[in-house]
Amino acid sequence: MDREWNIGEASKAASLPVKTIRYYEEIGLVIAPRSENGYRCYGDTEIHKLRFVQRARSLGFSIENCRTLLSLYDDKNRASKDVKKIAEEHLREVDAKIRELQSLQENLTHLVEHCAGDTRPDCPIIDDLSAPAIEARKTNPRIH
Amino acid sequence: MDREWNIGEASKAASLPVKTIRYYEEIGLVIAPRSENGYRCYGDTEIHKLRFVQRARSLGFSIENCRTLLSLYDDKNRASKDVKKIAEEHLREVDAKIRELQSLQENLTHLVEHCAGDTRPDCPIIDDLSAPAIEARKTNPRIH
DNA sequence: ATGGGGGCTCCAGTAGCTGGAGGGTCAAGG
DNA sequence: CCTTGACCCTCCAGCTACTGGAGCCCCCAT
CATH class of the missing domain: 1.10.1660.10 (Multidrug-efflux Transporter Regulator; Chain: A; Domain 2)
Known part of the structure; x- marks a missing residue:
């Protein structure tokens, strides 16, 4: 129609x-x-x-x-490998992003678990963020 | 100093x-x-x-x-709960993002596995992308 | 004096839209 | 015939969190 x-x-x-x-x-x-x-x-x-x-x-x-x-x-007349190549590349990016976020997730979970979350000022999260060294850390991915 | x-x-x-x-x-x-x-x-x-x-x-x-x-x-004089709240909220966002990406990962893996990736034009990936219905799909998250 | 390695500001661009202003078009109801 | 409201149009600005570049100034060593 x-x-x-x-x-x-x-x-x-x-x-x-x-x-x-x-x-x-x-x-x-x-x-x-x-x-x-x-x-x-x-x-x-x-x-x-x-x-x-x-x-x-x-x-x-x-x-x-x-x-x-x-x-x-x-x-x-396309070749299916041309399409597959794009999809595979994208899949690799998705995989990498998941791993990055999982590393973040671990860090954050750890921090949240150790914070009392009450009315007192002591806070392990702030303490961690204020820690002097950068190089000493295990994981420290940049986010984009 | x-x-x-x-x-x-x-x-x-x-x-x-x-x-x-x-x-x-x-x-x-x-x-x-x-x-x-x-x-x-x-x-x-x-x-x-x-x-x-x-x-x-x-x-x-x-x-x-x-x-x-x-x-x-x-x-x-901050309360640690104020900090914890922000961290927990962020953690929830990270969790959600991971789930979203994992759903993507499944879809893409499935598509890539079913594509021959040779020089012939038949391509299940293109076929899936061209499929008429949207509502019929199981997962279809938007990316931002 | 001159050269190089800083520093400064301002402008534009990245990805993928989204919102709004200010206006034209079209069909239905009074 | 006029109005109302739902569409449609273009153009401009803004979002996130930077990054790159142009064109200029400044300081120190040779």
Whole structure:
């Protein structure tokens, strides 16, 4: 049937906020043609692409990865190894982030467990944060 | 002995980049007095504060949390429960983030395992991303 | 005097949106 | 025919926590 939708309907169809869809167009990710009144005009193809991006983003792929995945999605002669490579790289990043956060979690749990949490001023958390040395610590990952 | 240091020395003492220290001053986190030539001038107090923030940031506390923790650090009549509350809240956020990433990890691992990764165009990863429904999925967390 | 290694400020950019101002468009109801 | 309200549009600013660079000043050693 290839109906056409305006941005509000596309938003519901793709589970993406209107603002986000406009942003994706601005960065050249999914571009919709315009109708006479200047409104964006979404056909089946654009809706599919928006949903594709929505799903990829929900899996934590970066916008740049989404761009590459979209072009592979369009390319019917793509090799599955090209896609797999991106997914594996992303998976490695996710793994690394989990390990980093788990190390944080251990540190924080330890600190919280040793703090009385009452009305007295003595606080092992503050004491730890005020400790002089940096090098002496075991784990000290930077957060970004 | 309360020597005084310029920003480069403070940077080494606190394990923070010079740019970051200037940024912390700009946002009112740790402010150093100036010497006659306009250079920032760090005494023991400021160095301690910078190190405090460096450590808190490395534990993943937000800048705003660091601001609160610093004021509690300054306040010798603080109650340890005020500090503990911030740490516990942060720990809950870390826990939530880990769970979210683990869910991602499962999804991605599953996808990667089912992709041949060869030169043929068939790709279960692309197929999954192109799947029509959103609601039908089990897990679909947004990333921020 | 000159060269190098500091220091200074201000501006712009990163990722991925989100909110708001200020305005145009469209369909329904009075 | 006019108004109301729900849409749509663009442009600008802001969020987090920095980071990089330009263009300039300052201090010390040779």
